[in-house]
Amino acid sequence: MxxxxxxxxxxxxxxxxxxxxxxxxxxxxxxxxxxxxxxxxxxxxxxxxxxxxxxxxxxxxxxxxxxxxxxxxxxxxxxxxxxxxxxxxxxxxxxxxxxxxxxxxxxxxxxxxxxxxxxxxxxxxxxxxxxxxxxxxxxxxxxxxxxxxxxxxxxxxxxxxxxxxxxxxxxxxxxxxxxxxxxxxxxxxxxxxxxxxPAELADEVRAARERLVETIAEANDALLEKYLEGVELSADELGAALRDGARAxxxxxxxxxxxxxxxxxxxxxxxxxxxxxxxxxLKPWEGDNPKTGDRVERTADPTAPFSAFVFKTIVDPFAGRLSVLRVVSGRIHADLNCINSARDVRERIGHPLKLEGKKQTQVAAAVAGDIVAVAKLKDVASGDTLSDEKAPIVFAPLPDAPAAISFAVAPKSKADDEKVMQGLHRLMEEDTALRVHRDEQTKEFVVSGTGQLHLEVVIERLKRKFGTEVELKAPKVPYKETIKGSAKAQGKYKRQTGGRGQYGDTWLELGPLGRGKGFEFEDGVVGGVIPRNFIPAVEKGIREVLPHGILAGYPIVDLRVKLYDGSYHDVDSSEMSFKIAASMGFKKAFEMCKPVLLEPIMTMNVVVPDECMGDVIGDLNSRRGKVLGVEPKGNGQEVIKAHVPMAEVLRYAPDLRSMTSGRGDFALEFSHYEEVPPHIAEKIIKEAQATRVERHA
Ligand SMILES: Nc1nc2c(ncn2[C@@H]2O[C@H](COP(=O)(O)OP(=O)(O)O)[C@@H](O)[C@H]2O)c(=O)[nH]1
Ligand SMILES: [Mg+2]
Missing domain, CATH: 3.40.50.300 (P-loop containing nucleotide triphosphate hydrolases)
Structure with a gap:
């Protein structure tokens, strides 16, 4: 049965x-x-x-x-x-x-x-x-x-x-x-x-048994009464109460x-x-019906509609991707058709497998409650729900693992770029705590994980499974440049020595835009002082400067440029000469507009035991952080929410560990950009200039 x-x-x-x-x-x-x-x-x-x-x-x-x-x-x-x-x-x-x-x-x-x-x-x-x-x-x-x-x-x-x-x-x-x-x-x-x-243990056994009976009885009112009245409790009574107390x-x-x-x-x-x-x-599992949004539940009943929760994925070199799942309700068997209810994709089960260490054996079927693996599903990740198409249900996904530490990965050989990215994505299927992204600005692959050891293992696996060697480096902070003031400047480019010359002349007005607004160009030329066909070249000349920055080589953002005047030459003007003129004018005006550096600010949630809260908040302050609030999490822990510059928390994990004797936890994510305080900006700019000189030496 x-x-x-x-x-x-x-x-x-x-x-x-x-x-x-x-x-x-x-x-x-x-x-x-x-x-x-x-x-x-x-x-x-x-x-x-x-x-x-x-x-x-x-x-x-x-x-x-x-x-x-x-x-x-x-x-x-x-x-x-x-x-x-x-x-x-x-x-x-x-x-x-x-x-x-x-x-x-x-x-x-x-x-x-x-x-x-x-x-x-x-x-x-x-x-x-x-x-x-x-x-x-x-x-x-x-x-x-x-x-x-x-x-x-x-x-x-x-x-x-x-x-x-x-x-x-x-x-x-x-x-x-x-x-x-x-x-x-x-x-x-x-x-x-x-x-x-052994006879010599008799006294100890008696005392320990007494202590055990008392513990069991204390958890059961009916038994406790008898116990206190001095009634001898039967083996069956104690056994049942032991089981019930343990399960509860x-x-x-x-x-x-x-x-x-x-x-x-x-x-x-x-x-x-x-x-x-x-x-x-056990209690039934609760989930949502993805079609109706209703809350529904499933008991471990083999005759109920099929549902299963994928709690793990293994990428096996021979069997391919194995999705390891707990059958929550119904039965799983070979050739079962079902859906991945979280993604609304049809899936077909080939053969359920029982895992035996690194080996697997096929089974014909498995009932509700059992754990099996399934190979080569199309589109299933850890945390997904499989269910009967006619009775769809989605269980809550797996909890997020804290991304506590980030490193840039640098392939030892440039040709491996693509392979490294592919390998990391395969590893992410198995490893729910690994996150990978490419920073558009710094062009680095950034991997995030739970700790240094985690990422070291990721690197070893990358080498073993995909044959690519990489190094871990502290990621670069993606600073940006912008302006705080407005200014006007002329950019004029003129070469008139023999043959056909070059002539471009622009007057530009720069001003700040709101945070996150990017770049705007306005054509304010009137009366044809610059012919229409050269205006796109002016914008292009400026746009080409933006990614490489002026202050310290970081992308320029959040400003507007208005082209409002200029002049041209009938023969010598060309798109090229206007592009050059515009970039010269832009650089000149930019320097006059109180340029500043922007830095990424992270939102952090730090979970710490009560007694460490003062130290941790003090430390966040010293990292230029702003504490936004503190909330009790229960069982003697507090959640501190703060905004902290990314540059200050690149290596937060070991510091938090030592402040809390390993009991703290944290997660961070990007929030927004803010101006870098002048004394710090000065250092960053100096460093950037030094590396530029080095590069050109
Ligand atoms: N003396 C002794 N050593 C043990 C025993 N059980 C495990 N160990 C050793 O303790 C170490 C850690 O064991 P392991 O099972 O890997 O621990 P895990 O990290 O909790 O999985 C290994 O070196 C084991 O050989 C035991 O019963 N007696
Ligand atoms: Mg172990």
Missing amino acids: PAEEVARLRNVAVVGQGGAGKTTVADALLFAGGAVSRFGRVDDGTSAFDTEPEEQRRKTTITAALHHLAWRKHEVNLIDAPGYSSFLHDARNCLYAATGVVFVLGPTGGEVKVEAEKLWGWLGELGIPAVAFVTRLDRERADVEHALKDLAAIGAKPALLQLPIGREGEFRGVVDLLTGRAHVYQGDSGVVQEGAP GKFVPVLCGAAGRAIGLHPLLDAIVDLLPSPAD
Whole structure:
């Protein structure tokens, strides 16, 4: 029965701080579940999840990878997510596919940092339940109590389900506090034996069990009453309340292990099946009907109309572009016709695929809730919705990743320009945090991303996948030039030495225009002092000066020029002589009009913890920023909105990181142009003149 199939699904994202041991947990789960015959290892490059060369070189996850296993007749889709801040947006995207998470942390204390805190916040926002797994208990100074403190520090309420047996190198198993049974592992083999717990742990087990029962009861009114009356709670009652409390996010069940030594994974698989919800247990997904604009919803019902959300895209060298999606409702099967409802494009599903690390296997069909990949769709990007043409729905797209840092990319060989741009656009399909544009003025390709490490990886991928080598440089600030005053000047060009001469004579009046108005030319010549056919040449002569600037080589904008007088010569005047005359007159008048530099001003949204607000605002002021407002974001954070000159925030990310101990976040976008203050303009002009001289030397 298909509905039963849905109830047997678990989509589990393995999340947590970078380096916590997540990928090892994911590999160990595959091994424990029998999905692979060999335990893949991050450290020797055999992990089923960290398969990209950029990941293997760094021994760290950069992009989420998927695999699946079967456990007690349940199908578990595993997503191994990155944990370092530069790649955390990818973990966030994966939460749209997850019905629950395994939150991995280590036992040495102080291990959860900003990323774990952010993840925990997102789980709350999206209503995704978690079980926590304290791994690496075989390490020196490991103590599960450290992990419990860490969890409390990020706002989680831990419910410890197990006690470790043996410390550090002697760690070999766990005691299940509810059943009272011990699971002891033989070496690193993953072979487990169940039995009575060691006698010397009896007191500890009793106390820990008491603490657990209390935590479970506190989250359940009916149980709490019984508990306070001293009534013994049955195993069934406790089990059900544990599941309900965990799914409601009232506490987080905590399990113990050492994934690297294959210890503690079977109980974790049990917890995934017993405590985390199936897609059928979750709220319906809401979306819009693109035809009517009505709000509609979809439950994970295999008999409902088909809908699916694309949460990830993989550009595979062999299979082409793979769209990875969560089937939200209905079924997906080979040869299914549907639409990309966000773009109103018809699409046809070839074969649904199950992802198995870097491999894929075809499946005939998949039901609501399941995760599959589809190759070679025509026009589908991450964040799009596929749906039944007769029942269209569009789910909200993926959240934007903050564009925190920008660099100019310079191809090492000029001939690679086109290839670099194409490669970057292919990479953008996979990487929702990468943005690329060509600055029309500076002619640079500018790439923006979440951090330096992110863009370094982009460059490595560009080289590996497309064979193009580039360098990262700080982008140039696209300054502009304009005038503040008005003036009149003559431009006269006269060459009359033998043969046919040159003669052009113009009188121009310049004046400022409003910001963003560009350039206007007015023909105010009366009485034919300049013949009609030369007037376009006058305008052309001026327009040719504009892009190259006069003050410091930046484009001239926001001014008007009126041609109001002049003279000509019957024989010597030509278009060329009027073009030259006009450009001379324009330059002369421009210098007389109080020319100034304009600089781009960015709108910034900076999210910081309350206690850092003063420092961050002070710093924004010192960067010539104007704070426009501060709004509370909840959970102790504030959003500062400010206008700041682009030149002052080219390298803001590392500074914000150190001011907020890594807890701040920001995004910026272009707002408008403003005059550069004179003392700063002077420096820019000097520098520009120096490089001009250099270039001409
Ligand atoms: N001693 C020990 N080391 C572990 C264990 N699990 C992971 N590690 C090591 O910790 C490092 C980070 O692990 P990894 O799974 O890549 O962490 P991730 O960044 O959270 O995915 C690797 O060098 C692992 O070998 C464990 O249970 N015991
Ligand atoms: Mg990892």
